Each structure stands twice: as C-alpha cells, then as structure tokens.
Amino acid sequence: MSSHTNGPGDALRSRAAANGASSKTLIPTNSVTTKDGVVKVRIDPTLMVADVVKQLVANLQIKQPPSNFALRDDDDELVTNENLRRMIRSKAKLKLVNSAAVEAQEIYEKLQLREEKSYRLALFSLQRYLREEDFANEFLKRDGVHVLVDVITTSHGNTLAYALTAMKNLMDLEYGWATLDSSFIFRVVQIIAAPQSLINVCRPATAILKRLVEADPASAPGPLVASSSRAPPVAPPGSVYRYGFDVVFEEMRKEPGLLETVVSRLGTADTALVLNSVMLINSLLAHATDTWWEVFISQLERLNTRKAIIRLMSSHTVEDLTSCVLDFQGNIARVIYRKKTTLVEPDVEETHATALDYIWTNSRLQVETAPDGATLKWRQLGFASENLSHEFTEVGILGLDCLKHFVQSDPDFFSKVVQEQNSRSPQRRCPLARASNEVVELLSEYWDATSPVFQPFFLNFYKVHALATNFFLQMWNESGAAIGDFSRVIALVRSQVKVALRQEHLRPWHEMEQDFSECEYRGVRDRQMKELEDEDDLPSKIPVRNLRAKLYKESKEFVRQQRIHCLLQGSWFLNAVPISAPTSRRLARQWRFMRLDNSLKHLHYVDSQSKFPVRSGLEDLPEHFDLALITEIATANCAPPSDGSVSAGAAPLVASPLSFSLITPEGSLADAIAPDVSRWADWTDGLNMLRRDSGHVASKETADFIQALTEIGLKIKLLDLSGDKVEIPSGLAAGPPPTNNDFFFSDLYDPQ
Known part of the structure; x- marks a missing residue:
C-alpha cells in the first residue's frame, strides 16, 4: 500500500x-x-x-x-x-x-524441523524475543523449554551459543523452567569445563549455572513450605526455586576440572566472560550449604582464587568488575567469620587432626614430660595447655589455618624459631602459637567492617598474618620480653597493624611488607605511647567489639531502608555519555527521571528535554526495566553530553565523579549523572543493595554514614554503662557445663 x-x-x-x-x-x-x-x-x-x-x-x-x-x-x-x-x-x-503467539509458534516449528538455515535464524531471533514476557509465555505454552534443552544437548559452536543465550534470557523469569533436570545441569557443567569452548558459549552457560545456584528454596519469593520441623524449607510445587547449591555442586563434582577452568578464566581478556565467572563464584560462595561448604572452600583456596581476584583489582578492566570484586571481598569476609567461629575438634574432624600433625611434625621437637608427669607437647609451641579445642576457642579453624600457613611459608624458619625458644628458660620463651592466635584476633578486628574499596591485603589474610606474627617475634626479641610482657607486645603489634594496613587500596604490597619488617622496637614503642595518650583500651575489649559489630549491622540495615526510600521517591538525573563514546555524540533528551516501584523489582523512568513536576506513582513514567537484568553498577565512567560544537581534535570526554551506569551483559540500561554527592550515594548504593547477588556498600559517603551511626550508637550505649559505673570486663570465662539436662531457660519479664 x-x-x-x-x-x-x-x-x-x-x-x-x-x-x-x-x-x-x-x-x-x-x-x-x-x-x-x-x-x-x-x-x-x-x-x-x-x-x-x-x-x-x-x-x-x-x-x-x-x-x-x-x-x-x-x-x-x-x-x-x-x-x-x-x-x-x-x-x-x-x-x-x-504477534507473540504467532511468532512463538513459527519459531517452535522451525526448531523441531531442524532445517539448517531457518533453524539457526530461529534460534538467533529466539534470544531476543525471550526477553519479552508475552512471547516467553507463548513459547512456554508450547513446551518450548523441552525443545530448547534438546537443542543445547545436541548442538555445538554458534548454534549452541544462541540456544544457551535464549535459555539464559528465559531463566530471567521467575517461572516456567522448573522441569530442568540433573542431566541438563551436567550438560551445562560440561560446556563450561571444556577448555576449548567458545567464549560466546561460555558466557551464557556460566550465567545459567549461576541462576541455578541462586534458585534455591530459601531464595523463593513468598511463603515457603517446610518439609518437617527440622528440615530446611522447600519451594511450592512447580516453583523454579527447587535447585540451589547442593543440586548444582553434585553435578560439578562429576567434572573435577570445572572450578579450575572457571578460575583460570578470571585472567582472560574478555571482560564479559570474566564478569560471568566472578558472578558464578560469588553465587556459589553466597549459597554454599553446610553439606559441601568445607570441600568447596578448600577447592577455591587450592586454586588460588583470591590471588586471581587481587590481580583483577589492578587490571585495566576493573571498572566493569568493581561490584563483582567487592561482592567477592564481602563473601570472603563471611568465609573468614565462619572459620573463626567454627571450633577446632581434632578428635572429631580428620582435617583438623591432619593440620595439627603437620604443624607438630615441622616443629621437629620431641614430646617432653613435666616434673609432675604431665605430657608437654603443644605447650612447647607456645600454647597455654594441651587442650587444643580450648586454645583455639576464640579463633576457631581460622586460627588453625593461619598457623598452618605460617609453617608452610617457611618450615625451616618455623622449626628454628620453636627450637630456639625452647632452649630458653620458660619465662623468656616467646609463646609463638598463642601469639599467632592473638594476631588472628587483631586482624579480624581490623577488618571487621565491610569496605567500599578494594582490600587486596585482606584477601591475602594468611600472608599478612605471617608478617604480623614475625613482627611479634621481632618485638619480643628486641624488647627482651618475658611471659608477663605478652599483652604489651600484642599492643605494639596492634599499633603496627593500623600503620602497615592503612589505605590498602592505594598502596603496593611491598610497602606494607616494609612496614612490618623494616622497623625497630624503639620507634614503634614511641609511636604507641603517643597513641595511648589519646585513647584508652575500652574500644579494644571483646564485649565492646561485639557490641560495635551488632550496631554496625543495625546501622547498615537502617541506611539500606533509607536508600531504598530515596529510590521509591525518585529523582531527576542528567543523561550522560560513556567516556568510551564519540565526543560528538549528542542526546535527544537531556534529562531522565527514575523511580523504583513498590515491588522493588522495576525501575520506571521518563526522558525529557527539560525537568517537569512528576506526580507520585508511575503514571508519568511510561518506560521501565527489570532490576534483575543489572549485573554491575559502574561509577565515575560517564561525562555530560556534548553540545555538538566539539571539533574533531578536541580533548576526550572527562568522566564525572557523580556519574553511574546500570550495566547488563548486553550493554547499559542507563548512563546518568547525579545532581549532588548525596543523590549519587543514595542511588548507587541503593541499587547495589537491591541486587539479588549483592549488598555491598560502594560509596565512601554511605560507608561513613554507617560508621557514624555505629559510633554514635556505641557511645550512647557506653554512656549508659559508664553512668551506672558498670565495669566492662576484657573477656568472659564460661562456667562448667550442666551435669545433666534437667533444666530450662526461664522467660524474662518485667515485674512492673
């Protein structure tokens, strides 16, 4: 016509x-x-x-x-x-x-016929159409999942890449793919583990495995069904939240090289593949269950995963990976905490007994007998008793792992030190094992809070522990300390830790090493004395540290709710241009208003040439996108748009510190510049906290706000105690256990 x-x-x-x-x-x-x-x-x-x-x-x-x-x-x-x-x-x-129904039927038929030309074209179109819910629903009605699984099972090359991308897009839905079985999961595992797999095949396959890990019953929206009073909850019938870590890890164990391949891909030049690999590792860390937790963490440690992430911190591609690297850092913090709170039980856990045997063997000492006939074995290494479960009570298996790594770093040095100390009188011996545990406590205290910046030294926890333990030994020897001076030497180490680990996101490793190794007792002691003039030891007491940790969590949740409230109110932003875009690029509409909906799942927006009063609700915001698509909140990567007058030889765009982009695997959903620092912090951290696989704090403003709230709350609590003249102990000793179970805990109530 x-x-x-x-x-x-x-x-x-x-x-x-x-x-x-x-x-x-x-x-x-x-x-x-x-x-x-x-x-x-x-x-x-x-x-x-x-x-x-x-x-x-x-x-x-x-x-x-x-x-x-x-x-x-x-x-x-x-x-x-x-x-x-x-x-x-x-x-x-x-x-x-x-229409969606007609298109879905045509593609479904082409996939079944397998005619080469139309078959690949149908798969190519399917990738795009499955992002549309209407089409996805029509495709699901025709049992499209079964057909797609069949294609993935039998295809290779670009055809396989198209099919995997289509499945990945389909799995963004909260329904429709609950029929995926263990054979499909194992097929995806095999695809990822194959070193020869194409990059465009590995990307969607890795994303699919990540989605399956996250689809555990505990993550299901709405009420869960408990299988019994003690068993974990299960998802309702037909829910896609029926997979999770255990289901996926069972298939991963059938392909031993999978994790090694995923970790090795952290060093590839393809940023999207690195991003997907880090996100998979993060999901596994965040959802690991008690069943396989120790096995999985041991595999990651054996593969030097932390070292690979540290390399990413200094990589040129780090801007696209900031959120994922910070998520990994947060996951490792949780691993450290769990290890610290897990008891050492050599009589129960074989791995604990093996680690202790390794430490003892490398000491090259002989078991001695005290005058009273008691066995002297572990006290020769510096423990206070032979009861190792008690000795590691405060630091758990984290303390055991640190001591083991300390020995592994230089077995000959360890043997030389313990033998030299045992040649001294008991009062002059450096209690090396006890010092090791105290250093673990110091480092755990120092890295207590979640950081909005990279912490490469933290990811090297074991190496930093070894440096600080050697520093303790140096201070002990240089000061001529005796056993009664133990707390004094620990105080010196605490002071030096703060100096050596300062600004770790900016300083190279060798400078931190020098701070521990190239210093003298007198200089450290003089600096510490000046520090003691300004503060007392109250903040270092264990009850106060525990109170601060509790208040920090409460403050973080308060700030999270405040940030989300800001997103629900909405705000105007200047539409921006990524610094990688041509300098002459202009934008049709200069301003964008964005607002989060009440479901916290979609971000609605409108673009305009000028600002206008936006009514409450979503009527004035015709466009929206799904927050589940966002994989990265990139910051400081955009510049204001050009006015069109820029010449060909003009300087490149300069990124605004108030800019941010909402990144998906397919590109950016929004490039914006906030009107001020507060709005920038509200939105970047608020959006990060809403992401399914995240929750870290990305801005210094938010981190400082949380810290300020924590300190204010702590001071108020301590004022209450000091006003009542309550003595705060440095630690509490647990009493003997009950002789039987004939007791109960009474309810506390107010008699008024």
Missing part, C-alpha cells in the same frame, strides 16, 4: 477528533510498514495497543484476525501500552509484525 494520510490514519485519530482536538497539530504522524508497503497514520495516544492494531488491520482490509499481529519499531522493540506514548512523540517508524 502506498503512503498516504487518509484511510487508516483518519480511523486511528477518530477518537481525538471526537473529543474536539486537532489531531493534525496535536498528534505526530507515524509511519507503519506492512508487507504491502508503508502507510502514514496518526495514532491517538489514549488508545490501547490492541485497539491500534485492530483498527490498522480493519482499515488495511487484512483478512487475518488482529490477534495475529503486533507493532514493533525499527529497533525491533515491541510496542506496549507503557511505551506507546513515547513511540508516538518520537515519531518512531513502526512495523506491523506477527
């Missing part, structure tokens, strides 16, 4: 005409391409898309029912009731195309 302004256009603008409006002046003209040509139409923005399609089909005298058709723009974006007004305002070129 040739272009014209009558016929279909008149019919589509009839409602506006009936209302007395001048459609020619108020309603822009859109072109609609059909199989017969192009027509010019004026679309009433108050119509629903279904009504627009119905009138087009009627006026073009198409004999098929309107339900067979839909509208898309030149970029193949589906026209919906939410974006119709934007399409009309921008005079988008539209196409009358197959």
